[in-house]
Amino acid sequence: MVESSVLGFPRIGAFRELKKNTEAYWAGKIGADQLLAVGKEIREKNWKLQKEAGVDIIPSNDFSYYDQVLDLSLLFNVIPDRYTKFDLPQLDVLFAMGRGLQRKATESTKAVDVTALEMVKWFDSNYHYVRPTFSHSTEFKLNGQKPVDEYLEAKALGIETRPVLVGPVSYLYLGKPDKDSLDLKPISLLEKILPVYTEILQKLAAAGAKEVQIDEPTLVLDLPEEVQSAFKTAYDILAKAEGLPKLVLTTYFGDVTPNLAAIKNLPVSGFHFDFVRAPQQFDEVVSILSGEQTLSVGIVDGRNIWKNDFSKSIAFVKKAIEKVGAEKVVVATSSSLLHTPVDLENEKKLDAEIKNWFSFATQKLSEVVTIAKAVSGADVSSALEANAAAVKSRKESDLTNDAAVEARLSKIDKSLSTRKSPFPERLTVQKAKYNLPLFPTTTIGSFPQTKDIRINRNKFAKGEITAEQYEEFINSEIEKVVRFQEEVGLDVLVHGEPERNDMVQYFGEQLKGYAFTTNGWVQSYGSRYVRPPIIVGDVSRPKAMSVKESVYAQSLTKKPLKGMLTGPVTCLRWSFPRDDVSQKVQSLQLSLALRDEVNDLEAAGVTVIQVDEPAIREGLPLRAGQERSDYLEWAAESFRVATSGVRDDTQIHSHFCYSDLDPNHIKALDADVVSIEFSKKDDPKYIQEFSNYPNHIGLGLFDIHSPRIPSKEEFVARIGEILKVYPADKFWVNPDCGLKTRGWEETKASLTNMVDAAKFYREKY
Numbered sequence: 001m002v003e004s005s006v007l008g009f010p011r012i013g014a015f016r017e018l019k020k021n022t023e024a025y026w027a028g029k030i031g032a033d034q035l036l037a038v039g040k041e042i043r044e045k046n047w048k049l050q051k052e053a054g055v056d057i058i059p060s061n062d063f064s065y066y067d068q069v070l071d072l073s074l075l076f077n078v079i080p081d082r083y084t085k086f087d088l089p090q091l092d093v094l095f096a097m098g099r100g101l102q103r104k105a106t107e108s109t110k111a112v113d114v115t116a117l118e119m120v121k122w123f124d125s126n127y128h129y130v131r132p133t134f135s136h137s138t139e140f141k142l143n144g145q146k147p148v149d150e151y152l153e154a155k156a157l158g159i160e161t162r163p164v165l166v167g168p169v170s171y172l173y174l175g176k177p178d179k180d181s182l183d184l185k186p187i188s189l190l191e192k193i194l195p196v197y198t199e200i201l202q203k204l205a206a207a208g209a210k211e212v213q214i215d216e217p218t219l220v221l222d223l224p225e226e227v228q229s230a231f232k233t234a235y236d237i238l239a240k241a242e243g244l245p246k247l248v249l250t251t252y253f254g255d256v257t258p259n260l261a262a263i264k265n266l267p268v269s270g271f272h273f274d275f276v277r278a279p280q281q282f283d284e285v286v287s288i289l290s291g292e293q294t295l296s297v298g299i300v301d302g303r304n305i306w307k308n309d310f311s312k313s314i315a316f317v318k319k320a321i322e323k324v325g326a327e328k329v330v331v332a333t334s335s336s337l338l339h340t341p342v343d344l345e346n347e348k349k350l351d352a353e354i355k356n357w358f359s360f361a362t363q364k365l366s367e368v369v370t371i372a373k374a375v376s377g378a379d380v381s382s383a384l385e386a387n388a389a390a391v392k393s394r395k396e397s398d399l400t401n402d403a404a405v406e407a408r409l410s411k412i413d414k415s416l417s418t419r420k421s422p423f424p425e426r427l428t429v430q431k432a433k434y435n436l437p438l439f440p441t442t443t444i445g446s447f448p449q450t451k452d453i454r455i456n457r458n459k460f461a462k463g464e465i466t467a468e469q470y471e472e473f474i475n476s477e478i479e480k481v482v483r484f485q486e487e488v489g490l491d492v493l494v495h496g497e498p499e500r501n502d503m504v505q506y507f508g509e510q511l512k513g514y515a516f517t518t519n520g521w522v523q524s525y526g527s528r529y530v531r532p533p534i535i536v537g538d539v540s541r542p543k544a545m546s547v548k549e550s551v552y553a554q555s556l557t558k559k560p561l562k563g564m565l566t567g568p569v570t571c572l573r574w575s576f577p578r579d580d581v582s583q584k585v586q587s588l589q590l591s592l593a594l595r596d597e598v599n600d601l602e603a604a605g606v607t608v609i610q611v612d613e614p615a616i617r618e619g620l621p622l623r624a625g626q627e628r629s630d631y632l633e634w635a636a637e638s639f640r641v642a643t644s645g646v647r648d649d650t651q652i653h654s655h656f657c658y659s660d661l662d663p664n665h666i667k668a669l670d671a672d673v674v675s676i677e678f679s680k681k682d683d684p685k686y687i688q689e690f691s692n693y694p695n696h697i698g699l700g701l702f703d704i705h706s707p708r709i710p711s712k713e714e715f716v717a718r719i720g721e722i723l724k725v726y727p728a729d730k731f732w733v734n735p736d737c738g739l740k741t742r743g744w745e746e747t748k749a750s751l752t753n754m755v756d757a758a759k760f761y762r763e764k765y
């Protein structure tokens with residue numbers, strides 16, 4: 001019997017229980033005990049769900065209160081000193097590293113003021129991990145035994161699990177040196193970290209774990225020589241240790257063949273490969289298996305919501321069986337299911353035909369089980385028939401294909417993707433028109449999404465208030481935000497985005513070709529979850545989407561008001577995309593819809609327009625090469641198609657966040673002004689890279705993921721740092737990103753300090 005396996009299950013709860021309770025804990029409304037109890041409940045539910053679905057290999061330690069990489073940092077004591085000096089309980093150390101902590105002293109506790117560690121994209125997904133941050137003084141040792149505890153917890157429920165750990169090479173390589181140790185290469189710590197890996201693995205084995213899923217996803221990246229060779233060093237050492245469980249080396253999100261030499265002959269009990277993303281690697285990766293090693297065939301998509309095509313998958317798995325034998329093959333999800341929503345059954349509003357095309361995490365459990373059964377010769381014919389019917393219905397549906405969109409797409413040429421004049425000429429007319437001071441200040445768009453906003457949005461959704469009442473409410477929010485910005489003296493204002501639940505979903509809901517869910521949440525980072533809309537067919541814009549709010553906001557002020565749109569690549573990346581047409585086609589369709597919106601904004605008098613592309617970096621193919629250069633080309637083309645229909649004196653902004661951005665990747669967008677998340681970038685070399693960026697730029701000055709308030713002096717110092725390498729006449733002053741997750745109090749204080757610092761330099765220059 002071929003076994004089925006799941007690499008990880010969403011841990012947020014079917015109804016976002018984890019978020020609600022984590023945030024309640026942060027707000028001091030519930031105690032740690034209650035939060036821990038909720039975590040336990042979620043784990044129990046997830047394990048039982050998988051058991052009941054018939055999954056053979058069920059993961060444990062895939063749960064986390066914040067991020068699984070951060071958990072490992074805590075477990076291995078990779079905790080910079082600044083987090084340990086307050087005598088915080090472990091859970092609070094975890095959250096302080098994840099999101100920063102600022103707290104006044106009480107009778108029994110010290111005052112705390114510490115920024116978060118850097119958070120970056122998990123490969124090309126919209127999940128973010130907290131970057132392990134190493135110094136010369138890092139002393140690896142086990143801090144507790146979370147993986148063992150969770151393994152035993154499942155065992156106590158009568159469920160045998162396979163614990164998951166990020167492997168040593170990936171863990172180190174995904175990290176970075178702390179600011180006090182910039183010369184440190186994390187991978188050089190390999191031999192120092194292996195003893196703690198050994199220790200935790202021994203403990204797992206002692207607790208009864210027979211096998212551990214050891215994730216080495218960095219194998220899908222271009223790896224420097226010393227990292228490639230680290231695999232052999234690491235796994236040879238682990239293989240020599242006494243009393244370890246078997247290790248299944250798990251890769252996902254891409255093709256590992258360029259690094260095949262690094263894992264050939266590794267002493268592990270098996271390998272997992274992602275054949276959804278990279279089916280082409282099959283022959284080569286199978287060729288490295290020794291007679292003993294198992295092959296985990298990742299065939300059920302952990303990154304998207306389309307129903308599996310059983311006939312194709314079964315054929316694929318059969319091919320694997322032929323090569324290595326049924327007893328060695330495992331049918332698996334391509335990656336953790338963390339990236340998919342929990343349960344399609346909770347979608348009550350989806351059109352029945354469309355719903356039948358989807359499969360969420362819970363449904364994917366039965367998919368791996370059914371495929372495993374089918375290739376083992378069990379009779380699953382009714383499941384196969386239903387599946388074939390769903391696949392056919394999607395392919396042939398009118399909802400999928402729109403001839404008018406396809407015709408417009410075929411007419412895109414250079415004239416549609418080039419601004420009328422080059423940047424220097426635009427700059428001259430824009431200077432004259434907007435007359436902004438040196439160090440112009442602005443924000444990235446969203447202002448605090450208060451409880452009041454959420455309540456009113458829900459009321460409107462439920463029909464408890466009328467459209468007029470809702471509009472009135474939104475207008476009052478806009479007015480509040482505009483007045484506030486005038487008071488603190490910001491230069492380019494925004495309307496605050498109170499009408500937007502999410503920057504992609506908001507537009508998705510107004511575009512034809514999209515479907516959206518009511519409960520399809522996916523963790524993006526920490527307690528922030530997103531509900532990606534789903535691109536089901538050709539995309540077009542029936543009517544204006546954002547003009548009303550921006551025009552209203554502009555009517556309230558004489559200062560320039562920035563209209564806010566989400567760019568084509570980000571709309572694509574933060575949606576569940578179609579898998580039947582290319583990403584390029586989907587992106588360009590979106591860009592045409594956005595072009596109409598940009599032009600409508602300009603015509604309505606909103607002539608500073610920001611088109612956010614925070615996801616442009618995450619979409620970058622993981623390896624250098626043709627696919628990557630093609631991507632950069634169509635991504636930039638999409639942005640320009642969206643934004644180049646405007647006059648020279650219309651100022652186009654763009655915004656990027658979440659990851660290490662290469663300035664060369666955004667030059668071709670030709671935006672007049674860009675803002676970039678930057679506050680946690682300490683490496684002067686990185687700042688230097690941006691000094692040649694030709695257009696204007698705002699390097700984000702404070703972390704919006706943290707409630708911490710930087711002082712004016714801190715802003716002054718940071719701006720001063722950047723000014724050492726960065727020219728003052730291109731310098732915009734702004735936060736890292738939008739302020740939607742922040743409260744008003746810290747927003748007011750931080751922005752006031754930021755504007756004061758800008759004024760300080762304005763006088764100085």
Ligand code: MET
Nearest residue numbers: 444445446612614737738
């Ligand atoms: C993740 S990028 C966010 C940009 C958006 N305009 C905002 O401020 O919320």
Ligand SMILES: [Zn+2]
Nearest residue numbers: 614657737738
């Ligand atoms: Zn952002």
